Amino acid sequence: MNDLIHRLAEIVGPTHVLTQDGDTAPYLTDWRGRYHGRCVAVVAPASTAEVAALVRLCAARHIAIVPQGGNTSTCGAATPDTSGLQLVLSLARMQGIRDIDCANNSITVEAGATLASVQTAAREASRLFPLSLASEGSxxxxxxxxxxxxxxxxxxxxxxxxxxLGLEVVLADGRVLHALSGLRxxxxxxxxxxxxxxxxxxxxIITAATLKLFPLPDASATAWIGVDSADTAIHWLGALRQAFGDRLTSFEILSEPCQRLLDKHQAGRLPFIAPWALLIELSDAGDSAELGERLTMWLAExxxxxxxxxxxxxxxxxxxxLREDMSETQKxxxxxIKHDIGVPSSxxxxxxxxxxxxxxxxFPGCRIMVFGHAGDGNLHYNVSHTRTDNAxxxxxEAAVNAIVYDQVAHYGGTLAAEHGVGQLKGAWLARYKDPVALSIMRSMKQALDPQGLMNPGKWLSQI
Structure with missing residues (x-):
């Protein structure tokens, strides 16, 4: 073991190999506190070459690697198992912005760059990187x-x-896929x-990516609307698309129980409570006042x-x-019991x-919280109080999941719309995913990682 630690330190430097319990603890528990693991060490490489060297060392010694970014997974995707034999590889030191090509509307960044830092780099170049998440700072x-x-x-x-547009990836044998193309x-x-x-x-292990940028919108119009039903909400989605085309950037929905919870914990901030609340945003080039007036005129009808x-x-x-605070308010x-599901918007x-x-x-009287990105069919569908209390x-959980996922499957949806599968949903994926698709996935795993050393114990090991 000492020899392994010494070899790791030779690659990344001794200060970037963590072995003490107090130092490794933040890397061993998932964001929701549901999964807890142990590791032989946490290593933080500073370059793709160092990642490749670490992977080659681990491949030679049959040591499994758990890649970890900001450790914000809600499915335990970046948590090691409890054996204490896996290596956690943190990308946190690889934060570089390698290139911004404004003429091509692209940016090349390292994998450890936070989403917020990429948004900022794009904005400073008068461009937009549009991915936006509640956890974007980490x-x-x-x-x-x-x-x-x-x-x-x-x-x-x-x-x-x-x-x-392109990726740089270290494969399980230490080879590097150089595919950082800006081509569309x-x-x-x-x-x-x-x-x-x-x-x-x-x-x-993804080490860098070339991503699309867009012109930075300088006009926006945002409205919080109450409607009487989910049917009406989806009717509004179609009508807004018809009226505003791709100026419709976001269309979020929150059920009445979600609004009442926000009102309870954020008194005075909620404009009103309705059976369903819509958060609508339009964006475009031009003048915000003009875009706002167009939205106002449309809403009047x-x-x-x-x-x-x-x-x-x-x-x-x-x-x-208000929308960003929904998850934390519910906590x-x-x-x-959380579900990150997707069904066709219709x-x-x-x-x-x-x-x-x-x-x-x-489960009579259970509380169901529904909110999320209705514009693309992605709902956060959370269930609690299946009994008189939550003890x-x-x-x-298994019975609740079976009900939810059966309905998702019935409506042609997915059990993992944006948070991934991790260790939480592997068995459910095996139950609902097309068998041919599962077979292809297993073949890819065998072809690219025959030793099974890349993030083992997650869904590819369960299907």
């Missing part, structure tokens, strides 16, 4: 790619898969970078429970903060009705 680009993160603006800009059009064979987006570090339009950037940020009420209302009825029949909540 989540890292490598992790965003590894889970195919989505966030608040998928409706207009797409997920990380759509935002990624390339028909020269298979697009191999796609294998690593959404793979959660199980096929290789619609049926709604209530509504407010932000009149300043400060008011806009207050409305968005104040205790644990919940099926959202039917799914909500059917799944709610099924859960209430099985035995997770005893009911």
């Amino acid at each position: 989540c890292q680009i490598g992790g965003n790619l590894s889970t195919n993160a989505g966030g608040l603006a998928v409706l207009r800009y797409g997920t990380m898969r759509e935002l990624c 059009k390339d028909s020269s064979g298979l697009d191999v970078k796609q294998l690593f987006i959404g793979a959660e570090g199980q096929l290789g 619609q049926q709604m429970v209530d509504g407010v339009i932000a009149q300043s950037e400060a008011e806009r940020l207050k409305l968005w903060q 104040k009420e205790g644990a919940s 099926a959202i209302a039917a799914f909500i009705a059917a799944c709610g009825d099924a859960l209430q029949a099985a 035995a909540l997770f005893d009911d």
